[in-house]
Amino acid sequence: MTDEADKKNGAEAPPREKPKPPGYFEGESMTRRHAFTIAAQGLGGLAGAAIVLPAVGFAVAPIFHRGKERWEAVGPLGDFTADTYRQVVFTETEGIGDAGKTTAYVRRGSKELGEDPKAFIAVSNRCVHLGCPVRFVEAAGNFICPCHGGVYDFQGKRIGGPPVRPLDQFQVRTSAGQVELGPRFSVTSQLEPVRARDPGEFTGGIWEYLYPPRPSTFPPP
Amino acid sequence: MSKLDKLDKLIPAPLRKPAKPGANGAKGEAPADLKTSPPERKGHSARLADQAKEAPVDALAWVDQRTAASGFLTGMLYRKVPKGTNWFYTLGSATLFAFIVQATTGVFLAMFYTPSTTQAYASISHINNDVFLGAFVHGMHKWGSSVMVILIFLHMGRTFFFGAYKYPRELNWVIGVVLLILTMTMAFTGYLLPFDQRSFWASVVGININGTGPVLGPYLSDFLRAGPELGATTLSRFYAIHMLLLPGAIIALIGAHLYLVVKLGTTAPPWMHAEKPKNAMPARQLDAGVEGNGASPTS
Numbered sequence: 425m426t427d428e429a430d431k432k433n434g435a436e437a438p439p440r441e442k443p444k445p446p447g448y449f450e451g452e453s454m455t456r457r458h459a460f461t462i463a464a465q466g467l468g469g470l471a472g473a474a475i476v477l478p479a480v481g482f483a484v485a486p487i488f489h490r491g492k493e494r495w496e497a498v499g500p501l502g503d504f505t506a507d508t509y510r511q512v513v514f515t516e517t518e519g520i521g522d523a524g525k526t527t528a529y530v531r532r533g534s535k536e537l538g539e540d541p542k543a544f545i546a547v548s549n550r551c552v553h554l555g556c557p558v559r560f561v562e563a564a565g566n567f568i569c570p571c572h573g574g575v576y577d578f579q580g581k582r583i584g585g586p587p588v589r590p591l592d593q594f595q596v597r598t599s600a601g602q603v604e605l606g607p608r609f610s611v612t613s614q615l616e617p618v619r620a621r622d623p624g625e626f627t628g629g630i631w632e633y634l635y636p637p638r639p640s641t642f643p644p645p
Numbered sequence: 646m647s648k649l650d651k652l653d654k655l656i657p658a659p660l661r662k663p664a665k666p667g668a669n670g671a672k673g674e675a676p677a678d679l680k681t682s683p684p685e686r687k688g689h690s691a692r693l694a695d696q697a698k699e700a701p702v703d704a705l706a707w708v709d710q711r712t713a714a715s716g717f718l719t720g721m722l723y724r725k726v727p728k729g730t731n732w733f734y735t736l737g738s739a740t741l742f743a744f745i746v747q748a749t750t751g752v753f754l755a756m757f758y759t760p761s762t763t764q765a766y767a768s769i770s771h772i773n774n775d776v777f778l779g780a781f782v783h784g785m786h787k788w789g790s791s792v793m794v795i796l797i798f799l800h801m802g803r804t805f806f807f808g809a810y811k812y813p814r815e816l817n818w819v820i821g822v823v824l825l826i827l828t829m830t831m832a833f834t835g836y837l838l839p840f841d842q843r844s845f846w847a848s849v850v851g852i853n854i855n856g857t858g859p860v861l862g863p864y865l866s867d868f869l870r871a872g873p874e875l876g877a878t879t880l881s882r883f884y885a886i887h888m889l890l891l892p893g894a895i896i897a898l899i900g901a902h903l904y905l906v907v908k909l910g911t912t913a914p915p916w917m918h919a920e921k922p923k924n925a926m927p928a929r930q931l932d933a934g935v936e937g938n939g940a941s942p943t944s
Contacts, residue, residue, distance in 0.1 A: 483868070484868060486867060486868070486870075486871040486872045486878065487864050487867040487868055489872070490873075491872065491873070516874055517872075517874040517875070517876040517877075519762070519876065519877045520762035520763070520876050520877045520880075521762060521763050523762055523840070523845055523875070523876075524874070524876060554849075554850040554853045554854060555846075555849040555850055555852075555853045556846065556849075556850065571850075620873065621863070622852075622853050622856040622863060622866050623853040623856070624853045624854065624856055624857040625856060625857060625862070625863065633860075634859040634860060635859065635860075635862065635863055636860065636863060637863075638863050638864065638866075638867050638873065640867050640872055640873040641873050
């Protein structure tokens, strides 16, 4: 509550000067307390970053790490024909036993489909919808996925169901009379090879930017 | 200080029994009969027994003197709740209880579980088939996870349909949503741990669903798998997230959630209406406008 006398007294009194903090000197740009606050917070942040940054880097490092290229022989050249697939099982991820194995369907290139008859084609059985294992059904000549009904034709192109692109393939080379399978790669709807993508991700066109290639995968052949 | 007095300290004043006038020396002279015939002096063993009886209260009083916890606890435990509070209001506590069951059974499962791709399945088989009550504890953890998710959604539904997310409780809704996401992540990471066919393929599908997010999705997949394919480090990563990272985050957020519940109080169900103050003006009079309230009469 202020009454008339208070107001009057206040108006007449000279403006009260703020008391100077200890250590004040003429022309200082920052109080000692403020400088110490900034220094303490800065050092604290530095100490925190020294702990947090390595830990975070440790956790995200696998994103930028590419494993060693791995090739495995899956059978002699003569085992594979152009008119049907032969199922082979080989190790894609080492160190986890059976869980690291994957299935590929391998055949020779078919002249009727306009492929190089000397080349070998290894189609991955990993459905590109969500990663379930597809099976090549001989009678239909199609790959069929048991999970959500994805269907692919003989070349692995999608002809039905939810998949977003043709089936992935593995790089193939021949060595000492054996067919050897290497790293995985993905293909566009025109079967052009691109870097391996995870299931559910489109390939080709603008999708190459919306689903950027990951550093952990190998360049396409 | 008698035992009763100490107990009284733990009970908030409104709930405390009023002292009998005259008796107990409460605010008055000692009763006349005490002066004329003082009570018999108790024997040594009787006094020891009395002390023993008081020991628990003494211990509580010792702690309370040093923490002043009783004020906080009585404020929290005896807080007022609105009229109409009903069984639907227990869904949050039920979710908390489900979490406690998960945490407890999880600790005991961890005593037998090996987070290694070659031994995980065998260790789960060992828990289910050989360990005493192992199948029961594993079953509690497995089914309890579904119970917790269901209870969270029921709790969320109650909050939504009762309008309990509105001002000033929006932040608690946001914390609740984060808790829901953390619980789903918990369920997702826990699914892989038995490392059987179902776990493996469910995690493959789950990670690929995460990967379909544009731009960042592919990197998220690599982060979850610790590489381009589901491998040995995926399992240890999921294990660490499942039992070290997320439980801590969930416990901290449950603390914040409960703090806000106690701080802000709960809402009455939407079908309850505020009671009119006793001297409230009749609505008719308010509509017509009365002298001095600034409204002009319409007629």
